[in-house]
Amino acid sequence: MSMTHRLGKNTGVASIAAFFVFCLIAFTLATDTFLTAGNLLNVVRQSAPLLIVATTMTLVITTAGIDLSVGSTLALVGALAAIALHAGVPDTIVFIGGLVVGALIGLINGYFIAIAGMPAFIVTLGTLSIVRGIALLITQGYSVPVDGNGWFVELGRAWFLGVPLPAVIAIAVLFAGWVILRHTRLGRYIVGIGTNAEGVRRAGVNTRSVVIKVYALSGAAAGLAGLITTARLGSGSSNQGVGFELAVIAAVVLGSTNLFGGRGTILGTLLGALTIAVLGNGLILVHVSPFYTQIIQGAIMLFAIWMNTRIFSPQRRRKG
Template sequence: MGTTVSSESPARPTLSLSHRLGHHAGVASIAAFFVICVVAFTISTDTFLTTGNLLNVLRQSAPLLIVATTMTLVITTAGIDLSVGSTLAFVGALAAIALHAGAPDTLVLIGGLVLGGLIGLVNGYFIAIAGMPAFIVTLGTLSIVRGAALLITQGYSVPVDSNGWFVALGREWLFGLPLPAVIAVAVMLAGWVVLRHTRFGRYIIGIGTNAEGVRRAGVNVRGVIIRVYVLSGVAAGLAGLITTARLGSGSSNQGVGFELAVIAAVVLGSTNLFGGRGTILGTFLGALTIAVLGNGLILIHVSPFYTQIIQGAIMLFAIWLNTRIFSPQRRKKG
């Protein structure tokens, strides 16, 4: 008896530790990879770890951080939003045209957010109410919205007057940090609170795990899904406004491939591509990793074409890990 107890008792803490490591393995791995990238680029070039370069990385990655936050919510519901890059371009281009026509800065800001939300509402309607696959719906809106951006700009870049306060949205500083970075951090904190500490966040996770079970519990699943896509559209609209303000112009070419970078950041951060599990901290690390990779490869004079190849390879590897690690666990839960 005594021998049996002594041999079994150490197994319990081992299982507990294994469970904890497994639960946070994705975030830990992307954190380790992020540190490796920072160390590698710090050794490779003298300019990477300078204050100016790090602040520049934060400023440039702000749109990615903002949209990746709401994409985490979308993917946690087992959905996808491929239209965020086109929404960014459309809202940014329309904002530049409106400012060029003399519209008030405040009206342009509010209008841009509302327009992004409306695009998200259209996505949410066809996905939640019409029952169409999210991939097909958002692929369609990607094409429509990008086409609309090309139509209103005729393929030209529209300059923004720098006299108003609108450009401060992308160029101003606050607390010694670029304002876009401050906005991005605020959005990510809000996303973390929503996902982890609100009923709405629990519904999002529940829908990704077992939507029918959540519906039978009395939750308006369709309403939750629609709100998630509206939030994704608003975030893409905000990213478009910030990008236009930072660059000083709006263009239909902005945000090309942006949706891939956003999805890569979310999946790299260990959010389950099949729904039911999302982490804002992991998304934050995933987005910064992509930003650091892009910046570091440029500083060591690697061709930007290789940057795209590396980003695609990392995304493919992340999806493979998602399939191998999370999918079996999901089947066990089922």
């Protein structure tokens, strides 16, 4: 493969990489505190839930799907974990249970999308509301404090070889996502479904099973993110993860995963998520109002989607 062709295939990733480096340089020059080890490690720790869920969202979007329920799943799992710990349930059971609850929500999404044939946007918009409502119901709108005597809180606060444990977990999830997408049969099916689902089905692949697995993974990742967030903050709340799904989708699309399916990149997702995290952190350090931060992030997401449709739309793929 020629260098020109390789660069052509990875234009989106190269673009976000360049923008990421630009942000690093700009904030380094604008403030003395941005490039310190403490601040950078804090950015990585806080972005761990985003990185984890964005990895599985990359798989979902590569199938030409979407999962809007991840923020609500994060909140529900976090709230349930805090309530269970407060009731004396062992930390290990709480951890496994959180992953199972997240995966079950994903399985429900997958069933209605793959089996019932409903649009992913409508299904996950419905579960977004239902799951958030359940979280509000069980907490009555209050934060539930976490008992810090067990190992659970270390999930969000511990360090491993000088790196925050949430960041280590996020790296492991990113690596697993990269392996799945690039080096497994499931990954080839995911890309194939996003490109031509009917053709993959006629080739003998159980496309429904693949779609259900992808949404189950998305739900489990959101559950893991909820556990880490609750452990780091020391409480579970129904208000956690509000707007989280938008940040996740922005990270994936900004990383040049094709919004129409058929093309996904974990490296691009990593760069997209870190760019969003760096922007949020850097704008705060230069004393920009949080309200402007939301406006800027929304504008970047709009620009990323515009670029995505310009570069990776089905019409342009046919012309290529």
